Amino acid sequence: MDTVERWGLFEVSAEGASSGNPFVERHIQATFEGAHERVTVEGFYDGDGVYRARFMPSYEGEYRYVLDGDYGGGRREGRFTVTPPRAGNHGPVRVAGTWHFAYADGTPYHSIGTTCYVWELQSDARIAETLQSLRESAFNKLRFCVFPKHYDYNLSEPRSYPYEGTPMDSSVLTRENFGEYTFKTEGNHFDYTRFNPAHFRHVERCIGELQKLGIEADLILLHPYDRWGFCSMTKEQDDLYFRYAVARFAAYRNVWWSLANEYDLFPTKDLTDWERLGRLLVERDPYGHLRSIHNCIAFYDHTRPWITHCSIQRQDLYKTAELVNEWRERFRKPVVLDEIAYEGNIQHGWGNLSPQEMTRRFWEAACRGGYPGHGETYLDEGDNPALWWSHGCKLRGESWKRFRLLSDILKQTPGPGLAPYDRCGWDEVCAVPENEPFQPVKSYYLYYYSFMRPSFREFYFDDTTPFEVRVIDTWEMTVEDRGVFSGRFRVELPGKEYMAIQIRRAD
Amino acid sequence: MDTVERWGLFEVSAEGASSGNPFVERHIQATFEGAHERVTVEGFYDGDGVYRARFMPSYEGEYRYVLDGDYGGGRREGRFTVTPPRAGNHGPVRVAGTWHFAYADGTPYHSIGTTCYVWELQSDARIAETLQSLRESAFNKLRFCVFPKHYDYNLSEPRSYPYEGTPMDSSVLTRENFGEYTFKTEGNHFDYTRFNPAHFRHVERCIGELQKLGIEADLILLHPYDRWGFCSMTKEQDDLYFRYAVARFAAYRNVWWSLANEYDLFPTKDLTDWERLGRLLVERDPYGHLRSIHNCIAFYDHTRPWITHCSIQRQDLYKTAELVNEWRERFRKPVVLDEIAYEGNIQHGWGNLSPQEMTRRFWEAACRGGYPGHGETYLDEGDNPALWWSHGCKLRGESWKRFRLLSDILKQTPGPGLAPYDRCGWDEVCAVPENEPFQPVKSYYLYYYSFMRPSFREFYFDDTTPFEVRVIDTWEMTVEDRGVFSGRFRVELPGKEYMAIQIRRAD
Numbered sequence A, B: 001m002d003t004v005e006r007w008g009l010f011e012v013s014a015e016g017a018s019s020g021n022p023f024v025e026r027h028i029q030a031t032f033e034g035a036h037e038r039v040t041v042e043g044f045y046d047g048d049g050v051y052r053a054r055f056m057p058s059y060e061g062e063y064r065y066v067l068d069g070d071y072g073g074g075r076r077e078g079r080f081t082v083t084p085p086r087a088g089n090h091g092p093v094r095v096a097g098t099w100h101f102a103y104a105d106g107t108p109y110h111s112i113g114t115t116c117y118v119w120e121l122q123s124d125a126r127i128a129e130t131l132q133s134l135r136e137s138a139f140n141k142l143r144f145c146v147f148p149k150h151y152d153y154n155l156s157e158p159r160s161y162p163y164e165g166t167p168m169d170s171s172v173l174t175r176e177n178f179g180e181y182t183f184k185t186e187g188n189h190f191d192y193t194r195f196n197p198a199h200f201r202h203v204e205r206c207i208g209e210l211q212k213l214g215i216e217a218d219l220i221l222l223h224p225y226d227r228w229g230f231c232s233m234t235k236e237q238d239d240l241y242f243r244y245a246v247a248r249f250a251a252y253r254n255v256w257w258s259l260a261n262e263y264d265l266f267p268t269k270d271l272t273d274w275e276r277l278g279r280l281l282v283e284r285d286p287y288g289h290l291r292s293i294h295n296c297i298a299f300y301d302h303t304r305p306w307i308t309h310c311s312i313q314r315q316d317l318y319k320t321a322e323l324v325n326e327w328r329e330r331f332r333k334p335v336v337l338d339e340i341a342y343e344g345n346i347q348h349g350w351g352n353l354s355p356q357e358m359t360r361r362f363w364e365a366a367c368r369g370g371y372p373g374h375g376e377t378y379l380d381e382g383d384n385p386a387l388w389w390s391h392g393c394k395l396r397g398e399s400w401k402r403f404r405l406l407s408d409i410l411k412q413t414p415g416p417g418l419a420p421y422d423r424c425g426w427d428e429v430c431a432v433p434e435n436e437p438f439q440p441v442k443s444y445y446l447y448y449y450s451f452m453r454p455s456f457r458e459f460y461f462d463d464t465t466p467f468e469v470r471v472i473d474t475w476e477m478t479v480e481d482r483g484v485f486s487g488r489f490r491v492e493l494p495g496k497e498y499m500a501i502q503i504r505r506a507d
Helices: A124-136 A197-212 A235-249 A271-284 A321-331 A355-366 A400-411 B124-136 B197-212 B235-249 B271-284 B321-331 B355-366 B400-411
Strands: A002-005 A010-015 A029-033 A038-042 A050-055 A061-068 A076-083 A093-096 A100-103 A113-115 A141-145 A163-166 A189-195 A216-222 A255-260 A310-313 A335-339 A371-374 A418-420 A429-433 A444-448 A456-460 A467-473 A478-485 A488-492 A499-505 B002-005 B010-015 B029-033 B038-042 B050-055 B061-068 B076-083 B093-096 B100-103 B113-115 B141-145 B163-166 B189-195 B216-222 B255-260 B310-313 B335-339 B371-374 B418-420 B429-433 B444-448 B456-460 B467-473 B478-485 B488-492 B499-505
Touching: A010 A061, A010 A076, A029 A050, A038 A050, A038 A235, A050 A235, A113 A335, A124 A197, A189 A197, A189 A235, A197 A216, A197 A235, A216 A235, A235 A271, A255 A271, A310 A321, A321 A335, A321 A355, A321 A418, A335 A355, A355 A371, A355 A400, A467 A488, A478 A488, B010 B061, B010 B076, B029 B050, B038 B050, B038 B235, B050 B235, B113 B335, B124 B197, B189 B197, B189 B235, B197 B216, B197 B235, B216 B235, B235 B271, B255 B271, B310 B321, B321 B335, B321 B355, B321 B418, B335 B355, B355 B371, B355 B400, B467 B488, B478 B488
Parallel strands: A002 A076, A113 A141, A113 A371, A141 A216, A216 A255, A310 A335, A335 A371, B002 B076, B113 B141, B113 B371, B141 B216, B216 B255, B310 B335, B335 B371
Antiparallel strands: A010 A050, A029 A038, A029 A061, A061 A076, A093 A100, A163 A189, A418 A429, A429 A444, A444 A499, A456 A488, A467 A478, A467 A499, B010 B050, B029 B038, B029 B061, B061 B076, B093 B100, B163 B189, B418 B429, B429 B444, B444 B499, B456 B488, B467 B478, B467 B499
């Protein structure tokens, strides 16, 4: 009998009709049933007369399924066994402790994200290079688009299109004129009701590769950097696409749904569209994968019930991660800073942070109970430039090397994650475990001094509790044990920027 | 006949009564009259039976004076000639162009301030060292207190006290307990109605030394870092002190009045006190020297008519100079950032900025049409520590060296000063001349990129106007001529932080 691991992807397929437009005219669904769940999913047409339905089981044990519909292949039934998850498979990520995440098996998930908008639409060689870069990094979430991208440094053709048809002639594009072609559909001949299954199969392979690396795939379903009409389809076409995306991708445990990048830049969509698409995901995705929507200027109302976590682009040139406390209070959901500007040196103001500043924003975000996201935009002026932010390939910066240490420190947090400590000084950032009762001291404190350079700091929690003290240089990536202290104690610091002090109860 | 230069200090003195308390019981006033002004001032008792009255003439030519009062020495008359000002004497500083300053002779004054709270109450050797440091710097304003200071790193005795009497025993003070003695008066035996003229004469000598260096003396009349009762005197005692200060100091052309440092920390004063003292200065100071009041947390209402300019301590750990635009709009007065934290490495969060960050705050403030202030707090743990912030002595940091370049650039501004440019990009700071009509381009643009690191920027003002372009590395202190450009042009940058571009009409 067929087997699949818990939270693995089980797929059934069948031959059916291929005439007409099967994407619109044919339907297939499947019901999967075990002792603890019964799930009905919509299947999808995968081209060449093949239909598929996919399922991610949440429990171990025996399952059976029934496949049916007007797809032209009749009813099918079968059985399979769900085995325990293999090492490294912790299930999909869920919200935990209001402001944090955990895998379905309870393991805390501390998001350390990065963005490569269309890494998967590059050449095989580039994709392999990106995967190697990710393997060497501490990133455990990658944001990227299902559709190709049209923007500065992103003018060449993608490896494939999501729809049948032919694109406009891109040889007319230059850095100077590309803006005139944004949101234009002239010259394109796409049928927005006929998907290109090869495009989606390729995206799936990439999701699968990320899964092997333990990286969540934060799929951006729509974005406004477009010259092919994909960002200005009709409501019916959008719905068709979202259903197709759910049918194909939802059974991948590492998928997150990002409805849009910079939702507020779409010229032909309004809030009713996003609300409809959000509801569609809630209704169609049987696994409740994480759902968010990302802004350019104006935040979406992240309190909307279909939104699982805030996906935030910074709104201020200077203050970014520093606002996490405020956003936590306002939205009462995990605060994921999916765009806090990029390390790099391009001309755009959002794309030329120093690695020190990017690393600082990461620690600020983390020590305020939020989750930072990285990106890189180092100038590459060639015909087919490779900037990590869009293309992936090589990490050329310095901040990413510092995130392994942050990730290691975050894993030492007792409980689901860090909360900002409301009793710390005005001139320090301090995190404590989320939801931990005051006993009368906390079990754990993580102080961060950002760009400040104190030569020492003095502490007093109570008269007797012993605390282990470690001094962390977040930039130089050193961790120094300073021993056990109690009562009033002083911690010497090197008078440098980017220092942190970790203080743990030692009794 | 006696002569004095225009805006110089002319003093007349007379012997009088010394019994009782002449500071309270005796009065002396003088009227000075020339062709264009007639000024009556209050004189003051300078001890040892000597009374003085001082005058700063605003015009050249022949003057006469009459000295009189119940001081015990009778009426005196005399004549003197006011000569043209000597080189370097531009008169007192006034508000100009709503948000800026100019000397009385019309020369623009671009404030580049620093703070050494009690530099003048140190030893002669230290005072000489401070003056030498100032001579080597670009500072043209110094904030300091008339009264001694009691605070961390400021526990030793001052060289003199402003009042007759004896202080508490300071040998009991430690870094740990000094807070318990703040605002306390026990153990002190001062008569708050009997000034110590030697103390004031010494302060005057220091004001005079600053004047020789072309430095404005921003006199802090009251401050809350006190263990001697000077910050909690009665209303009558405060008024007596303010009148005495005006009588002694107002004729120094380089004096500014800062009513208080951190006015909101005084336990025994409320707004009616500050308003009364502000009014007293307006009424008593015949020259209308600049008047301000400095906050800890809550801003004073800088729209009050007696306030000539905003004296601001930053209210946010992260954003400081960046808020100048907002404050300019809100108060419509010059915005002087008298405290934007200090370069240094002490334990306090306000006192351990890197020199890069301090320099960055200076350029941010200047390019937003404000005036930044410096301070330094490098750790010095000895019995009698010397930190520039309080004690003066040596400048040990790196930011001060960069202000000569900023000062030179500011002097190139057409008109009274810089205004934020409202048509620049969201990701840049740009200054243009204040109040310059749009013609259709400005005559001058100063772009600043702060911590951003663009590798190039593109400009377009109009098709034909030629512009001279210079690239400024504000940290490395280099200025590079890039030639003349017109139409659409691109300026290459090194992809480093802290760069500026100066663009001037070349036709």
